[in-house]
Amino acid sequence: MGIQPRFNVDIVVWLLLAAALVVSFIARLKVFDHQSPDFRFYLVHWYEHVRAEGYPGFRTEFANYNFPYLYMLYLVSLFKVPTIIAIKSISIFFDYLLGFAVWWLVRGIRPESRFLPVFAAITVLCMPTVILNSAVWGQAEAIYVSFLMLALGFWVRGRFPWAWLVFGVSFSIKLQAVFLLPLLAVLWLIDRRQKLWAPALFLVAPVLAPIPAIIWGRPVGEAYGVYVNQASGYFDSRTSNFMAWMRVPWQQALKMDYLGSMATAITMGILLISVAAFLIRHKGRPGIDSIMAMAAFATMVVPFFLPDMRDRYFYAGEMLTLVWAFLRGRRRAWLPLLVSVPIMLEYTFGLFHSNPGVSSAWRSFALLAAIVVLAMDAFRNDPEVGGQVVEEPVSRTPEPEKGSAVEKAAEGGGT
Known part of the structure; x- marks a missing residue:
């Protein structure tokens, strides 16, 4: 009972x-x-x-x-x-x-x-x-x-x-x-509103x-x-992005100007191709949920593949990943941990000189895994309309709630 x-x-x-x-x-x-x-x-x-x-x-x-x-x-x-x-x-x-x-x-x-x-x-x-x-x-x-x-x-x-x-x-x-x-600009271009x-x-x-x-x-x-x-270069193989996989001391990487140019071009290519594929997947009519997943993806993938990044530059991506997890409910409750835990370990190392216990390379793999999951979510159909894309990404009219707050919290607010 x-x-x-x-x-x-x-x-x-x-x-x-x-x-x-x-x-x-x-x-x-x-x-x-x-x-x-x-x-x-x-x-x-x-x-x-x-x-x-x-x-x-x-x-x-x-x-x-x-x-x-x-x-x-x-x-x-x-x-x-x-x-x-x-x-x-x-x-x-x-x-x-x-x-x-x-x-x-x-x-x-x-x-x-x-x-x-x-x-x-x-x-x-x-x-x-x-x-x-x-x-x-x-x-x-x-x-x-x-x-x-x-x-x-x-x-x-x-x-x-x-x-x-x-x-x-x-x-x-x-x-x-x-x-x-880039994402907001493309959405402006295709949205007649x-x-x-x-x-x-x-x-x-x-x-x-x-x-x-x-x-x-x-x-x-x-x-x-x-x-x-403010856009000056910063190279550090301790940062939890792709630089963590390189065996180049950061003092030497500072002199590798071509690395920054190459990584910038690759990053922009990844982002623009992803946005284009995103529009094709949703037939030019993505819904709000897919757009929020794509926003989290965009703000994570750029600091991951650019060499002149610090861990705190993932801040926007971290917040949008958390928002996306709340929108998806229990299915993605674990996702923010893939982002926040590696960044927190880097924060504590920089602030308190503590040993993170996990190398920056492994921390970067966690962030990459989160990026892959966000990309997969962005390319899925919008779940709130039964697998069909929504034509107008606007808020729905609130309906009266039924049930207690505990029931609502258990539902996770999403599917």
């Missing part, structure tokens, strides 16, 4: 989720004091520069991050709080914006489920890699990926001008947002972002050159 609840179990579910949200914040506080080498040698100096110089400090080049992040440093410097609080509060704030963006994205795709979007958001906030990246490392991945997720949230709702505008904001913060551009001028909105944020620095005295060429400078 099963349990006979004495009250609505949904209340317990909401309380547990609220407790998980509190735990995610406490976990960040516990590691808040850690200062990584990147934090001490770069972020602290950038912050001290804008705090000492104010906005005139933007006249000279003092950092290799894009202007939106540096403007944030300047704004928090006005509050006269301790340096570590000022810097890490930015990253942690965007952790929670990222959680909201994931909730909003999943809600747009599965509007009939009350709990699935919340579970997805809470999971993001409790992921070790997310906590390590912001609260320990003080990095900016959550900033640009939160806007990337918001852009996709607008896209699945058919609000394409807003999607392109917010996608441009993501790109203006970190160039890694461009990993998703999108205005021909909509992609022009993508340029708004990248064009406007350097203007305050130019007004404060930065040369125009130098201000806009930051987008080129």
